[in-house]
Amino acid sequence: MNTNVSPEVGNVEQLALLRMGVPGLDNILGGGLTPHRLYLLEGAPGAGKTTVAIQFLREGAARGESVLYVTLSETKAELEGVAISHGWDMRGVEVREMLPAQDALEPDEQHTMFHPSEVELSETTLRILADVDVIKPTRVVFDSLSELRLLAGSSLRYRRQILALKQFFTGRMCTVLLLDDLTASDQDLQVQSIAHAVIRLEQLNPDYGASRRRLVVSKYRGKEFRGGFHDYKIERGGLRVFPRLVAAEHVSPLTQTRIPSDLPALDQLLGGGLEKGTSTLFVGAPGTGKSSVAVQFAIAAARRGECAALFIFDESINTLRTRCEGMGMDLATHIDSGRIRVRQIDPAELSPGEFVHEIRDAVEKHHATVVVIDSLNGYLNAMPDERFLIAQLHELLTYLGQYGVATMLIGAQHGLIGMQMQTPVDASYLADAVVLLRYYEIDGEVRQAISVLKKRGGAHERTIRAFTLTSDGVRVGEPLRNFRGILTGIPVPIDGVRSTP
Template sequence: MQEAAVGSATVSSGIAGLDEVLNGGYTPHRLYLLEGVPGSGKTTMAMQFLLEGVRRGETVLYVTLSETRAELCEAAASHGWSLEGIHIHELLPMGDQLDPDSQYTMFHPSEVELGDTTQRMLEQVERLQPDRVVFDSLAEIRLLAGTLLRFRRQVLALKQYFAGRGTTVLLLDDRQGVEHGLPVHTIVHGSIELDQMRPEYGGDRRRLRVTKLRGRPFRSGNHDYVIVTGGVQVYPRLVAANFRRDGANELVGSDLPALDALLGGGLDRGTSTLLIGAAGTGKSSLASHFVIAAAKRGERSAMFLFDESPRALFTRSHGIGLDIEGCAAAGTVAVHPIDPAELSPGEFIQRIRHAVEHDNARVIVIDSLNGYINAMPEEHFVMIQLHELLAYLGQLGVVTLLINAQQGLIGHMSSSIDVSYLADTVVLLRYFETRGEVRQAMSVLKKRTGAHEHTIRELTLGADGLKVGEPLRRFRGVLTGVPHETEDTGASGSDPASAARQPAFSPATS
């Protein structure tokens, strides 16, 4: 269903991300189904739903048919919660049911137990007149009903009983086969399905999907979520079209005239730049230089590191005269180390959204795409998610720097992933050999938003920072790794050695 503005009041689920998926929350005074496999977080989400009601001064009731009060309190304590204000009613089997003399002889147990359970449950509802109710779980009622027909009639009776009572009801259920699930889905106002995946390596990953929500728009598709101390956190699927903003076109300089000349004046706001090359060619250092330039302009940046620790980043940057650590201490640069074995795509995107929308980051660095994509080998739509992420960042006028390491060092190069079609600008960095030395060269292969130099320039890294030399006009085949010197002596920057000796801020020649 397509998203749209909804004017009617909503009932918060107690989970901010789920409210965003539901376009504000649940429709009040309706019956909802929350189903999932054991361990998927149904009870935790139900508690958050009731705790939100307590926070709002509402009367709430938790009816449990499978867990004791002590078990619920223990689960709540693990999240740092107090269940004070939540009325808990246990409908567990009576202790004398294990006594052979108390067994039913004339009636099937389900005929007696279901009616007794329902009666005790409704007595509590009549006494408290709650605003929110959780039933945990339908699996027990299904067993008491005995047949699918009786089970459906029981759920339908619950719906009719609560109609007009001003109560929002959440039914928990273990996910069953189609023959068990469909009868409930047709009765309830909305249903949420919780799924749990077990990758070959790393922690379990969870996602939810709203399979039904009558009369309200919602965000369809799968949404990642995690269970942490403090409850369930939901990461809504990113839809870039929801974040369109108008902004003026603006070039962002690098604080290096020669590099800006190579880039046609700099990088455009709202564009993505792919820095591609072999390991050690200066991709991360070049990205760090743009981050420092942003800090000098008074802008904030965020760096997401898959391949190195913050300490390694600070040490490396300090060695070439870039004080990333000082900027991080000042709050202009946020460094986020990523544990690839524990990250889901939705959580990663949510971290970037927080950096942009909450911390006002204007430059985002992802180092590297290899680590990002390799962290999610079982996620089949990572590239589509990356496309949506770049579109979102572009809508908000963020400059995005993507780092992609190629395989090989000199000569034939290859890449395990091809994301060049996603980026607006592609900067190639290569090693080349000349006069007994291995040096680095860089060139701009693509820029969608304007003209750029087609030359190849030498890049040098030293204690005083990055330096970009004049175009290497006297050499042919620099990108092959073993260039040949030509007879052209009229061009400036006659060889790599002379280019390296020139001032770092010399005027560029096109």
């Protein structure tokens, strides 16, 4: 069963679910794992299977459960090394090594460990079952199936072995997590068909930047879960999952109100300001003042006692503070007070899912009413496939709108002047308002103009106004009425009238 559901739905079934101990994963699993079932966690080496397994057992140990880690590939010292790297200890976690004995390397000692009988368990399996009867665990991790597959010899015997293990553990009220490193030459569907649920970890290696990791729940019998791919990362403290955003789960009533910029001329141009719950795209050539206008709205929100969040891709926080200081904008004061939160994003290191998670934190935990994404060009670099960028951006803007957030997107166009300006990704149809900033030439000088091309929230001025960045901040001037062709970059006086715009 694969549907998108909210994890907050409370019912009797969910109260009995086992928590994984992995932030975000229970959200995807609809609350956790159904007890007394067999589960498969698969992924290539390095994807984080052992980390998830230890987190799963430590969660059980923290709840007073008896837990067991059965390893056929790694030693106890290696597992403890993984735990130490995350700042954990293994107290409460029983570890049983089922590694081949040292004398097994001797030619005389090499023999088939399985008897011909299809119903008789191997020596290795019998040792595992004996430990289970003594420890009586409620959670068991079996690492890994590759060794068991080799011991079984044939696919038929391997499947029977897994079925026997499933029956044995279920009868003893155990929840079992089987790890598979996918080292088999062909995809193994044997265990997938037997397991109650299948979680797959994937690791992607782009041409540049850090590895991207994502997981998908491909199967969960009788349980609703969040389908699709979800980004995750491995950091000190364990694996952390960023569930895919579903805006439909966050619908809430909203009273639409306008937020001013504290610049009368700009608010007049915008028909009174920007509406909460809408998105605005500031588009123009580099240096036209797009980011400065967005920061002006953030500062105005901070002055009203609200919180604003800036996510910047293209410049450092220090550069932003210095630039605003040079224009007399008191950004630093509001950053220090916590009213404005600035997060510098490195698209080579941050996955799209983690970026969305950062925005959700700003909105849900810090109650940001203004969110600035500067810029879409950097966002595009974080997700090179434009098709999925637009789909994710649409979901994100819908979510922010339903929370009553005024979202501002910065889009830098290619080119500096003229009509051949291009935007690397067209998000104008997604935004509720589009504000255009352009350069134009007059009297041997390059100047700037601002205009509103679109605004769904209400009426706005159709004029093109003069726009400047000064040591006193952003300045929006009077409409440029004595010229035509401002947007072409080379305006022409109307009826021979020559006045400086």
